[in-house]
Amino acid sequence: MSNTSPESKTQESKPQAIGWSREQMAQRCAQDIEDGSYVNLGIGIPEKVAQYVPAGREVIYHTENGLLGMGTEPSAEELDPDLINAGKKPVTAIPGAAYFHHGDSFSMIRGKHIDVCVLGAMQVSEKGDLANWSTGAPDAIPAVGGAMDLVAGVKTIYIITQHTTKTGAAKILPQCSFPLTGKGVVNRIYSDLCVIDVTDDGLLLTELAPEVSFDYVQARTDVTLINAVK
């Protein structure tokens, strides 16, 4: 996602008593980024995934404002206001990086050339619908950025999110109540409690965080989960 969503603030607020921390969610997701992947990371927790990709895997980061081969944060000497990421923060370019214009950048996205995109979520439905750009509140200034293009075009969409809202309401639902970012686009969810795959048969729980039980997750999910953890 190209810009800060309210979700990133929610996610940064308070950790659950049990389950994975924000860093651990990013770390768990990073295990699934394969060697040689072209990857676009949304801002907030998804950005942290880059820190945890296992050693020995070469991954190229795409930022939709026109750079393949995004590097780490610049030092004071390296800082150039003309070299920023989609969140408008200064970045660096790795040796072997490439710059291009917005038309080409979104051709990479829409043309299914990017392998993985990791985003935050406000809500995810049983069918993999994603809502992460607007609560639909009438007084809000609507802003979408590149989120709809990313979910429509990137081959695999991973979501990192707290399992429930700050007030404990379920975020994994039969239907999203917020306006959609994309329909049937999510492949996998990494929450603070578990990993869930979106499949044709329904939501398949494939992994639990330490000390978290299937029943604990099910009680915080508004969709009946299929338990694949034996």
Add this chain to the structure above:
Amino acid sequence: MIDKRVTSCAAAVADIKDGDTVMIGGFGEAGSPIELIHALIDHGAKNLTVVNNNTGSGRIGLAALIENGQVAKMICSYPRTANSMVFPELYRSGKIELELVPQGTLAERIRAGGAGVPAFYTPTSVGTPLAEGKESRTFDGEEYVMELAIKADFALIKAKQADRYGNLTFNKTARNFAPIMAMAATNTLVQANEMVELGDIDPENVVTPGIFVNQIIEVANPQQESKLVKEGVVYP
């Protein structure tokens, strides 16, 4: 003889009329042609439709153009940015219109405008509120929504180097929307950090060929938007 150089930013923007559509390059401050925007504020053309990814920040550049009441409508993907207070206030009081477009659809609509393609089908926004009321069609079992090209009377963009034919290079991610906006506008006005001689830019490295450029003004030391915002500068 072809020489697209002009002597001032004021001369470059002189022909912009009330009601024109103006594309402005930049993604946040990267690539924002701030001197040309300020010349447009001095020039005073009103009732403009402006195409930019954002709505500017602080009270300089694009935000100042909006604050000055010259913009009737914004076409953009993300009007809500850090330090952007001018647009939200006018939008909430109903004084400015917003056409919200997903960023990639915005880029492709601009590119189509410059490429002579009146409309295209895209998978972006299918099933969302931004596809409502738009024609859709199924290709190979997938649903796509039809989007219309955007053209402009003027584009204001910032380049790193320019020669008198209008061949351009850009700096890093400041390139963003500039090359496609140059294609989609009838008149493309460029502020370049550096004017160079014909042939100084290797033809292999020309990013925007001069055919898409109409006027160039050299601005050797452009102001930096974030610095002005930090200092609380207000334009004019």
